[in-house]
Amino acid sequence: MMTLLSRIWLLLSHKSFLWLLLFVNLSGTVYGYDWYKWQLVITEPKYWIFVPDSPTASLFFTLAIIGWLINRNFKLIEALALITLVKYGLWAVVMNLLTLIETGSIGWVGWMLITSHFAMAVQAILYIPFYKFGFGHITLAAIWTLHNDVIDYIFGQMPIYSNLMKYSNQIGYFTFWLSIACIAIAYFVWRERTQTPISS
Template sequence: MGLLLQRVWLILSHKSFLWILLFVNLLGTVYGYDWYMWQLEVTEPKFWIFVPDSPTASLFFTLTIIGWLIGRNFKLIEALAIITLVKYGLWAVVMNILTLIETGELSWVGWMLVGSHFAMAVQAVLYSSLYRFSFVHIMIAAVWTLHNDVIDYVFGQMPIYGDLMKYMNQIGYFTFWLSIACILLACWVWRKRVATTILSK
């Protein structure tokens, strides 16, 4: 099993595969921003940067992959990538499942969003051994993430999810703790790398 996992990782971390991953994430980012255009049209310009959460998360990961391909680590971008990819990936999965429970149905687009956003979260964790961010980078990314929650649920700029809008207080509470969990995940990845580095010396 260990040998099989090593071979799988060799494929996943190979430059050719990273180029494919870059292309997929870039396409997803462009699609995501296009999907949010209708909401941006009714949003005050000062809030624009905070509205398209998922495509901005995939943009962070796209930039992260570019860094790996050119032999660099964009450390702050990496911290933002793991926190926001896992957060908004899982958030979208939960929101679409709640839509299914609330309405009794989910369109093919909804199922596509479930699959693609779950993949966002998985890839963020799958490539965690390549991250080189520090605790300072995590804290900066944490401020960005929690500030975004305030903008979404205090200033009313959250993604619009039709039938679920009546549960915004509960969703905001869930989102806050999801943010905390993802920040703690980034801390665990950082501490694991530091511990491994110390043991290898």
């Protein structure tokens, strides 16, 4: 008899569901880049690629889904998707909750951002069995992720939360360790998939 988890996995891995997930992530990516449009206007062009963090994370996942739909694994993209989706998904949840604590209200948009970004992190974890990245891909994704932190918190290109900017040093410290944790997740996913069982 098929277990509940087996039924859920059959749903998640079905091509029809993957097409739906592709549409949702592509729509969220477009919306996210539009969301950052005002910050890009006041940003030097050389930093543009580093500013819209969450939309770029969902773009990586969108590309990974396209790969799965055509029976291919874009391994570097998968590593980037896992690390950045979990990182920026959880980061945005924390930032909006801090805004709630700081101001007392975040409105329906803030709650929408919390829900959608938490879903970003969850989907990255749910699709762990699909990932085929190697250690080299994790290394490149880690360099991208940590370099992005440097651009955000040393060169001052972090996403602007007007009520939280006075805490930018603390946020930068938190973000660095969140990056390390997400890179570690990718590493353990790879290790679990590749480790050879010890024979007795």
